[in-house]
Amino acid sequence: MDRFLFSVVGLVITLSLISSQAEARAFFVFGDxxxxxxxxxxxxxxxxxxSPPYGIDYPxxxxxxxxSNGLNIPDIISEQxxxxxxxxxxxxELKDERLLVGANFASAGIGIxxxxxxQFINIIRICKQLDYFQQYQQRVSALIGAEQTEQLVNQALVLITLGGNDFxxxxxxxxxxARSRQFSLPDYVVYLISEYQKVLRRLYELGARRVLVTGTGPLGCVPAELxxxxRNGECSAELQRAAALFNPQLVQMLNQLNSEIGSDVFVSANAFEMKMDFINDPQAYGFVTSKVACCGQGPYNGxxxxxxxxxxxxxxxxxxxxDPFHPSERxxxxxVQQFMIGSTKYMHPMNLSTIMALDSKA
Known part of the structure; x- marks a missing residue:
């Protein structure tokens, strides 16, 4: 618990320093x-x-x-x-002034x-999310003009979370x-990364200039997979291998895009390491279990x-x-604390506090 309290104090101090520097900026969210x-x-x-009990701890x-039982990652980033x-x-409700805050385009079930x-029938695939982003910009242009809209988008923070569902x-x-018959796992990962690169290039073309890109979490350790x-509560080796192949290649691809662009547009968030910390040692973070879901049924409520x-x-x-797949609000x-103040083990090449401090000077 001490480690958790110490981190929170550090977070509060860091945030008080940067909140005075950074005006609220628009925030856009894409993903699953x-x-x-x-x-x-x-x-x-x-x-x-x-349906309940989703939202049981929401205001x-x-x-x-x-x-989630309450807030999700974008909500907490907005707070910060x-x-x-x-x-x-x-x-x-997303109209008029509310449009200037940003928008969340994400849709459960989608992948790269x-x-x-x-199997989920109607979901907003990533190409459609990007079409909506373009449509959003036309709606905002009608409100504040094309030049101001471009500025709002360029200065915005963007979060994109994709990949887990593709496995x-x-x-x-x-x-x-069909995909496992078509590709060996290593070849599938290479294919996913090449398709993801196209998505990120389009996001850049649509004006995104600060994009947090999360890798996949420890797919083999979620209660559904357990x-x-x-057999004995150990993470699935095969799904962990998938994440271990995907995440480093994602970071490599982001570095390559940044060097092509000549700027740190894409920032990688290592969701795998962030979650493995409390999966490996839940007690150190004040959790009782990292294996059993709060809400569910069957083994591990999974x-x-x-x-x-x-x-x-x-x-x-x-x-x-x-639940069987998603983290609790806590x-x-x-x-998000690691997004804000995490070392390069978690955030590469920099964390969100650093981004906000840099952008407030720009």
Whole structure:
């Protein structure tokens, strides 16, 4: 616990220094269920978090479409950068002045590839999220003019979280999936990285100049995979291998893009290491377990979805995982703490506090 308290004190001091320097900036979010703030609520899809006990610890105590007991990673980043939380792009409330805060385009179930998550039917694939980003800019231009819009987008912070579903909901979804017959794992990773590079290039073309790119977490250690693949609670070696191949190649690709552009546009966030810290030693961070989900059923509460009929833990703050796949709000807070003040082990080439200090001087 001491280590946690010490980090929080450090975070508070750092934030008080930078919040005075940085004006609130627009924030845009792209990706999957780890960062979806409710877009899927507006779609006919099975990938949704619109029923209790989702949202049990949210200020309204109601489900919001976030795959969390409370706040998710974008909400906490918004808090830290002094912005209002971004609304889902499909929300009818996202209009007029609210547009200037930014928007969340993320959609649960999607991946880098268009065939990832096809079992969820209607989801906003990444190419469509980028189309919406372009449409968003046209809407803002009508409000404040093209020049101001370009400036708002250039100065914004962007978060993109993709990749996990390309393994969990594609390559490893069923034995002998189409992609696993087409590619060996190392070749599949190379293909994913090349497709991801196209996505990031388009994001840059659309004006993004500060992009936090998260690698995949420890895919083999989530309760859903422990329930299906683990005998004694050990992480699935095969899924851990997938993450271990993907993440370093992602960092390499981001470095390459930055050197082509001649600027540190893309910043990698090492979600794997961030989460492994408390998976390996949950007690050191004030958690009771990193294996059992708070909400679910079956072994490790890892089977099926979190529903009103699921087992539900009384204290979400002592669980690393809220449901079979997603971290609890408290785990999300620890992850964002590393985004803010983490060393280069977690954030490369710099953390978010450094970015904000640099950009406030620009």
């Amino acid at each position: 269920s780890l960062v979806d703030s409710g877009n899927n609520d507006y779609l006919a899809t099975t990938a949704r978090a619109d 309204t105590h109601r489900p919001t479409g976030r795959f 950068i002094g912005s209002e939380p971004t609304l889902p792009y499909l929300s009818p 590839l268009n065939d990832t998550g096809i 969990v909901n594609n390559y490893y979804l069923v034995p002998f999936s 329930a299906q693949r683990s 089977i099926g979805l979190c529903t009103p009929l699921s087992n539900l833990c009384p204290n979400r703050d002592v669980y690393v995982f809220w 785990a999300n807070r620890l992850i």
